[in-house]
Amino acid sequence: xxxxxxxxxxxxxxxxxxxxxxxxxxxxxxxxxxxxxxxxxxxxxxxxxxxxxxxxxxxxxxxxxxxxxxxxxxxxxxxxxxxxxxxxxxxxxxxxxxxxxxxxxxxxxxxxxxxxxxxxxxxxxxxxxxxxxxxxxxxxxxxxxxxxxxxxxxxxxxxxxxxxxxxxxxxxxxxxxxxxxxxxxxxxxxxxxxxxxxxxxxxxxxxxxxxxxxxxxxxxxxxxxxxxxxxxxxxxxxxxxxxxxxxxxxxxxxxxxxxxxxxxxxxxxxxxxxxxxxxxxxxxxxxxxxxxxxxxxxxxxxxxxxxxxxxxxxxxxxxx
Amino acid sequence: xxxxxxxxxxxxxxxxxxxxxxxxxxxxxxxxxxxxxxxxxxxxxxxxxxxxxxxxxxxxxxxxxxxxxxxxxxxxxxxxxxxxxxxxxxxxxxxxxxxxxxxxxxxxxxxxxxxxxxxxxxxxxxxxxxxxxxxxxxxxxxxxxxxxxxxxxxxxxxxxxxxxxxxxxxxxxxxxxxxxxxxxxxxxxxxxxxxxxxxxxxxxxxxxxxxxxxxxxxxxxxxxxxxxxxxxxxxxxxxxxxxxxxxxxxxxxxxxxxxxxxxxxxxxxxxxxxxxxxxxxxxxxxxxxxxxxxxxxxxxxxxxxxxxxxxxxxxxxxxxxxxxxxxxxxxxxxxxxxxxxxxxxxxxxxxxxxxxxxxxxxxxxxxxxxxxxxxxxxxxxxxxxxxxxxxxxxxxxxxxxxxxxxxxxxxxxxxxxxxxxxxxxxxxxxxxxxxxxxxxxxxxxxxxxxxxxxxxxxxxxx
Numbered sequence: 001x002x003x004x005x006x007x008x009x010x011x012x013x014x015x016x017x018x019x020x021x022x023x024x025x026x027x028x029x030x031x032x033x034x035x036x037x038x039x040x041x042x043x044x045x046x047x048x049x050x051x052x053x054x055x056x057x058x059x060x061x062x063x064x065x066x067x068x069x070x071x072x073x074x075x076x077x078x079x080x081x082x083x084x085x086x087x088x089x090x091x092x093x094x095x096x097x098x099x100x101x102x103x104x105x106x107x108x109x110x111x112x113x114x115x116x117x118x119x120x121x122x123x124x125x126x127x128x129x130x131x132x133x134x135x136x137x138x139x140x141x142x143x144x145x146x147x148x149x150x151x152x153x154x155x156x157x158x159x160x161x162x163x164x165x166x167x168x169x170x171x172x173x174x175x176x177x178x179x180x181x182x183x184x185x186x187x188x189x190x191x192x193x194x195x196x197x198x199x200x201x202x203x204x205x206x207x208x209x210x211x212x213x214x215x216x217x218x219x220x221x222x223x224x225x226x227x228x229x230x231x232x233x234x235x236x237x238x239x240x241x242x243x244x245x246x247x248x249x250x251x252x253x254x255x256x257x258x259x260x261x262x263x264x265x266x267x268x269x270x271x272x273x274x275x276x277x278x279x280x281x282x283x284x285x286x287x288x289x290x291x292x293x294x295x296x297x298x299x300x301x302x303x304x305x306x307x308x309x310x311x312x313x314x315x316x317x318x319x320x
Numbered sequence: 321x322x323x324x325x326x327x328x329x330x331x332x333x334x335x336x337x338x339x340x341x342x343x344x345x346x347x348x349x350x351x352x353x354x355x356x357x358x359x360x361x362x363x364x365x366x367x368x369x370x371x372x373x374x375x376x377x378x379x380x381x382x383x384x385x386x387x388x389x390x391x392x393x394x395x396x397x398x399x400x401x402x403x404x405x406x407x408x409x410x411x412x413x414x415x416x417x418x419x420x421x422x423x424x425x426x427x428x429x430x431x432x433x434x435x436x437x438x439x440x441x442x443x444x445x446x447x448x449x450x451x452x453x454x455x456x457x458x459x460x461x462x463x464x465x466x467x468x469x470x471x472x473x474x475x476x477x478x479x480x481x482x483x484x485x486x487x488x489x490x491x492x493x494x495x496x497x498x499x500x501x502x503x504x505x506x507x508x509x510x511x512x513x514x515x516x517x518x519x520x521x522x523x524x525x526x527x528x529x530x531x532x533x534x535x536x537x538x539x540x541x542x543x544x545x546x547x548x549x550x551x552x553x554x555x556x557x558x559x560x561x562x563x564x565x566x567x568x569x570x571x572x573x574x575x576x577x578x579x580x581x582x583x584x585x586x587x588x589x590x591x592x593x594x595x596x597x598x599x600x601x602x603x604x605x606x607x608x609x610x611x612x613x614x615x616x617x618x619x620x621x622x623x624x625x626x627x628x629x630x631x632x633x634x635x636x637x638x639x640x641x642x643x644x645x646x647x648x649x650x651x652x653x654x655x656x657x658x659x660x661x662x663x664x665x666x667x668x669x670x671x672x673x674x675x676x677x678x679x680x681x682x683x684x685x686x687x688x689x690x691x692x693x694x695x696x697x698x699x700x701x702x703x704x705x706x707x708x709x710x711x712x713x714x715x716x717x718x719x720x721x722x723x724x725x726x727x728x729x730x731x732x733x734x735x736x737x738x739x740x741x742x743x744x745x746x747x748x749x750x751x752x753x754x755x756x757x758x759x760x761x762x763x764x765x766x767x768x769x770x771x772x773x774x775x776x777x778x779x780x781x782x
Contacts, residue, residue, distance in 0.1 A: 173379045176379060211382075221416070
């Protein structure tokens with residue numbers, strides 16, 4: 001750029017701002033090529049693939065749609081009012097600014113992506129697993145009801161992933177809260193009548209315990225020692241497996257999902273070891289998730305506590 | 321799936337400051353083990369965080385939690401449902417799948433290393449000793465450690481046990497360091513209880529090169545009275561439960577009970593046997609009584625709260641009396657009691673808070689109407705005294721009040737053997753507290769022809 005030829009004897013604020021801005025523009029432009037190359041080259045196995053990005057975009061747009069519809073419904077009375085696509089897209093962009101919400105949606109998109117792949121490659125049913133079936137047949141009425149609720153929630157999830165949707169009620173409470181906050185700061189929000197009322201209504205209809213992830217967490221907790229059985233992918237299915245991994249390793253569920261990606265082998269191995277699975281059992285899960293990948297020898301020599309300590313020190317724990 | 325027959329294990333309720341108001345057994349048990357009380361702040365750290373979060377977000381949360389309750393590692397799944405402001409703004413807690421697992425016993429050395437680390441971080445006084453436990457230097461952060469510092473400055477280099485008073489160690493000094501490690505002691509000039517730690521320095525623990533001496537206080541240094549005030553405030557917040565939380569929530573249902581009972585009593589919806597109408601009348605009057613009680617209890621909390629004060633404004637006592645008489649006119653008419661109001665005068669202005677004065681007068685005139693014979697007279701008069709006071713009196717023609725009763729009449733819940741249904745026994749107590757808060761007084765005396773006379777005295781205006 002032409003920096004060197006500029007008159008530097010009279011530096012002004014506007015000059016500094018423009019220079020700064022230009023530099024940022026440079027960075028953005030320079031970034032395009034590597035990202036494109038990366039996407040073209042790695043559409044299958046990369047952590048950020050087109051499929052994931054498209055899904056993410058769809059989920060954010062869906063969140064925006066639900067918020068706008070809630071406003072419309074309260075103000076218009078009943079029915080599902082139409083949503084202005086421009087406003088929806090602006091709001092979706094605005095919501096994407098919340099990196100935690102974004103990360104959560106990303107993890108769910110990854111969950112959808114991975115469970116689809118598992119279905120295709122090894123025939124793992126994304127909705128009904130032998131373990132869920134067993135729970136449904138439980139003589140305990142409450143467990144059986146819980147399992148049926150799980151079945152319904154999971155089939156809704158699979159469906160919504162196909163449609164690239166993200167139901168508001170499926171967000172964890174922190175994210176729901178921060179999404180509401182973020183929404184409040186959306187410039188288009190100023191004109192809405194009784195915004196507080198809309199917020200109140202959305203909040204009162206929210207129940208974390210009824211969300212899919214909440215139901216899984218309840219089931220894992222109810223299974224107590226049996227929860228370890230859910231660490232058997234073929235028995236539990238991917239969704240319950242991930243919840244069990246998260247619950248037993250005290251990792252956020254998002255991170256448990258991402259540890260099943262083929263670029264996160266160490267995280268998965270450490271997570272499974274933390275729960276006390278032995279080398280053979282861990283290998284079995286790897287064969288399903290990452291056929292052909294070799295595990296390092298001597299996992300058994302690593303104590304579960306050591307594995308936990310290593311995991312706890314890893315960086316992404318701060319993001320999730 | 322052990323214990324799965326009891327998914328819903330425990331139930332609890334919190335208030336708008338995250339205090340546990342009630343809880344079923346397993347939850348209450350853990351809470352108490354963690355050092356809590358009921359009612360009292362939630363003592364289970366993870367649960368407190370969740371309840372706080374749910375309350376602030378206004379969102380229903382569902383999470384698993386884990387806590388060490390002093391004996392076992394307890395884990396479970398909790399659902400927290402925040403309640404709306406008009407029912408107290410607290411949370412409902414449902415704990416399920418509670419599971420106890422004994423905490424894995426940790427390596428002894430790891431434990432002792434950690435304990436040493438904690439002691440190093442909490443010690444307010446630290447010192448360095450030589451191999452014979454003689455003091456080399458002392459470092460004190462404690463405000464009440466000055467006495468010790470002075471003692472050391474006056475006579476440096478002695479065995480450390482000479483500067484402090486060791487408890488329960490009567491043996492000839494110097495003792496082996498292991499026997500002194502953990503000893504309790506008191507320090508010159510400090511009212512607190514201290515614990516001494518001796519940590520050996522050097523390569524071998526058998527022949528230490530010297531010692532690190534740590535003095536750890538049992539309790540933090542508080543400014544005088546602070547702790548007492550804190551606990552008092554806490555107590556008061558509990559006491560305010562009725563007025564601030566319960567009364568607003570109960571007013572509406574009670575009003576509905578009364579209104580419906582009145583409807584039945586007056587047979588608005590059609591013919592009804594007289595007995596049933598009378599029962600409904602009883603329900604209505606009991607409901608009204610409950611309502612009065614509730615208002616009185618709410619008032620009681622207000623006047624008993626620390627720092628309660630009234631506004632200072634100019635109040636015309638005659639005006640206040642007229643308004644009170646107006647409000648109670650119907651009740652007086654029902655018993656054919658005539659209310660005599662004071663004549664206009666210039667000296668009827670007092671300093672106080674109008675609505676509080678009105679509240680007192682309504683209480684006094686209401687009592688007079690209730691306890692006077694039918695067809696009698698209640699006389700209200702205003703008088704200004706010379707000492708910068710002005711008083712208003714309410715005199716009835718009832719049975720009067722004996723000397724003994726006059727002593728007791730202003731105490732809490734005193735009803736002087738009257739067994740009518742109305743009244744909580746709080747009215748006069750509250751009135752007197754209000755009068756006192758306005759720098760006035762409320763007293764009772766006889767009138768010559770036998771009735772009782774209540775006199776409210778307030779500072780005169782101008």
